[in-house]
Amino acid sequence: MAAKGRASLYLRGAMIFLALLLPMLSLLPLGWLWLWERGWALYWIASAFALSIIAYTAQAIALRRTLRETPEPVADDDEKLPPDPSWTAREQAAWTAVEAIAANVKPSELTDRDRFLNLGLRTIEAVARQIHPGDNNPLWKFTLPEALALVERVSADLRPFVVENIPLGDQLTIGQILKVYGWRSAIGMAEKAYDLWRLVRLVNPVTAAAQEAREQITKHLYANVRDQLARQLARAYVREVGRAAIDLYGGRLRVSEAQLATHVSASTLRDRGQATGLAEPVRILVAGQAGAGKSSVVNALTKEVRAVVDAPGGTRDYQGYEVELEGLSGAMVIDSPRIGASTKEQRAFAARAGDSDLVIWALAANRDDARVDLAALSAIRTHFASRPHRREPPVIVALTHIDKVAHHAPGPNETIDLQDPAIVETVREVADGLGVPKNDVVPVSFAPGRPPFNIEQLSMRVAARVPDARQAQLLRLMEDAAPRWSVRRVLGQAGNAAKSAAKSVVPSVFRK
Secondary structure, three states, rough: HHHHHHHHHHHHHHHHHHHHHHHHHHHHHHHHHHHHHHHOHHHHHHHHHHHHHHHHHHHHHHHHHHHHHHOOOOOOHHHHOOOOOOOOOOHHHHHHHHHHHHHOOOOOOOOOOOHHHHHHHHHHHHHHHHHHHHOOHHHHHOOHHHHHHHHHHHHHHHHHHHHHOOOOOOOOOHHHHHHHHHHHHHHHHHHHHHHHHHHHHHOHHHHHHHHHHHHHHHHHHHHHHHHHHHHHHHHHHHHHHHHHHHHHHOOOOOOOHHHHHHHHHHHHHHHHHHOOOOOOEEEEEEEEOOOHHHHHHHHHHHHHHHOOOOOOOOOOOEEEEEEEOOOOOOOEEEEEEOOOOHHHHHHHHHHHOOOOOOOEEEOOOOOOHHHHHHHHOOOHHHHHOOOOOOOOOOEEEEEEEEEOOOOOOOOOOOOOOOOOHHHHHHHHHHHHHHHHHHHHHOOOOOOOOOOOOOOHHHHHHHHHHHHHHHHHHHHHHHHHHHHOHHHHHHHHHHHHHHHHHHHHHHHHHHHH
């Protein structure tokens, strides 16, 4: 009975609709007949044609101007974004893989749910394989707390985007959104109704032709803009997924920013001799062979930056001194013992260099053999090559005894000419031999009876390398602050789990 009543209701509604529509449709032939009887039909057609041409011309000019002002798609090479300078070599390689996916992404991959998810999964897998190349199944190389930290960060970024950029994003409930999504089939019905209207308006062919031309131009413009925006959206999606994956698989979510801000490394606590409230400094290691003037470099730098403690000469062990550098609020200069030639000594030195963020290498300009220096620096590079999650600290060479290689030995009241061909050639040979940038080789002199020469330039070079040292410091602190496995830690976690279980079990027993 209910179905029969509903059908009757639909039939009545259709009859009422036709009763209202037929009189309106009858105006079309009756209007033509009225114009024809009075001889105005040709005038009406000519007027409609002229008005259509004028309207079409105005619309074409406006649309052509809009097309010119619409930005053309940028070439893929110009759209590529550089990697974050704080990333490691593997993380930068992962970003290159992400950019390759972003450059070849198709806008249609965002229109289907399965293809959308597969695009994200393909990006994540590419990052995982670059950061963990030796692992057969790198996709699950993260801990549960890291996954939760990623969800928290993405949620925090997504919330303001939804509130600020989606109409009624902060008003619609999830149920309402799902209901609106269920109405998407109405779009097809509207398109069919519009096609029917296009047939009806052919009664006036001149006007219909002008409107069709205008709509085709508008559709062309809309399609171009739509494809460009869809392509940009797809690339942005790939890049955001790639950045999040790099942070996840690179271990950057193991420690929070709040923990890093207050963390002081074990090496700094050891060098300070006690736990203090001071923040973690940038650690600057000063090293070199015996007789290279290493202690003179330390003394000159600390005098230049007003050290808290005067650095003594002839250091037999590693000693750290809190100092203030230009452009750096806190730093620790670490004076090291002389570098030996044995492989064991060089490996031990490389391990201590692993606790540093910047290295100042003292090298005598008049020394003929620099094999020990090269071997020590190679040991540092090997040490960091086996730790791809870290960044190698920048190396600045303090080229001491530079006055002894100049063609013209300066007098007591003369300064050293840095443009001396012998000095220029020595700087070039040292830079090439040790594998460091030429700008990072600074000639200095501590000749007796003369003030230290070119120490200001050395200090400026250290300040210029502070950003690179900060990047090395960040990764060093992340490794130092990351939770480590220990029996005490596991027992503590087990005890907390037992307490939580007891709190949930005991009340249930009393309720029974």
